[in-house]
Amino acid sequence: MKALIIDDERLARKELFSLLSDFPEIEIIGEAENADEAYELILEQKPELLFLDIQMPGKNGFELLEMLDAVPEVIFTTAYDEYALKAFDINALGYLLKPIRKDKLDESVKKVLRLQNKKQLPDSISTQKLGLNEQVFVKDGDKCWFVKLVDVRLFESDGNYIKVYFDQYKPMIHKSLNALDKKLDERAFFRASRKHIINLSWIDSIETWFNGGLLVKLKGGEKIEVSRRQASKFKELMSL
């Protein structure tokens, strides 16, 4: 598994590198000392795992993740950061406290490897598009989530923001729906209207609607109108 170490302190990177030498499954393909360097490396090398320090000069670890369209698995490393760790209470992500305990590192790495094995072959690599297996990083105020696209029912544009519907949450991200539409895999997601992108696997029922449009009910209970222009495209897609 290809991994990247991101930390502003050389000694901290070195320490993690030496700890990871006992894990043959993890191949360290690079190191970065700030978010911008890391961003380049991620696009270039496509690592499957990040060891990410939260506090760094310039952009911090969260800001780096917000820059990425699809995020790899992430294990956070931090010395002490009450505030940042609170953000993760709800979806219990992997983080390691520095100095890192070997047994905790072992636990985190195993968890990531298990996740990796469960995944089918990521179809996105060939298409360069965001498929259902990918995950995105969503930060809304103090709260953060790693959301698998397969769990996202609906993207709804709201001004300059997009509301991301998954589980019982609908946090906002600062992105444009048009840009997102271009990146999503068209076999999994459909642009229902100017304001909505729906996840096809979450469709519960479809009804005809006024003016030749359609009304799609999602399993989460949301009702989305498909505009007339998109309805014919939609029917074509669903009949395949």
Added chain:
Amino acid sequence: MLLPRLLFATLFLSLFKYIFHVFLAGVLGILDYSKVLDPLTIVAFIFAYIVFYVIWSLIYFMYHYLDRYNTSLKYEAHKNEVELNKLKSQLNPHFIFNALNSIRALVDENPSKSKEAITLLSSILRSSLVMNKNKLTDFDEELQAVTDYLDLESIRFEKRLQTEYLIDPGSSGYHVPPLMIQTLVENGIKHGIANLKMGGKLSIKTLVEDPYMIVQIRNEGQVDNSKFSQSNKGFGIDNTIQRLKLIYGERAYFKILNENDHTVLAEIKIPKLI
């Protein structure tokens, strides 16, 4: 203690007022001699006066008692809060765990340097335990704690942290609130140098203008002034101001400002004597 004195005073005042009343009536020629010596009248008047004075005194004392109680409570609470904040600000866990992490890496890379780092860290922990107990500490001792701290941070930040000391020889005779300078230096690193990709310089300068000493801490970076105007003032900054006020009153000051577009200056002025 207060009560008999109060009763005596009200009785005396009432008698005095009655006599004054009689005297005034005599002067004005409206004195009714048959009533002046009537014991019932005397008792009734004096009793009425006493009641009046007692009520007035009660209100007076109640007001002042509550007022004083309030101020002293407020003062105590304030003092405790400053003390608590002082304690909290001194053992910065982020610093300690990062330092330990660096030392762990150094054990392989440079064993002798790692030994030195352990000694520095123990000195820092010791000074934060011992110095907390005193109200003031020698400047030289404080400077030693600051130097230890910066030496350890230099190991962690490597080339990203340069330090400079410009110490007036006269500073030795001064006393400072323990770890106050160190807190400001820590802030300079945490909010300034640690946020710069290329790092920067932190300099400590003292100037003695008898009977005052000025300590200046400069670091690369910028302070966001809009942050200070709100209630979430920098923990260290607010606390420094409060501590100086508690110890020296108005004779000391603290200020922090952007000296130019790439340097932050934090300055404290401290008198020689409390």
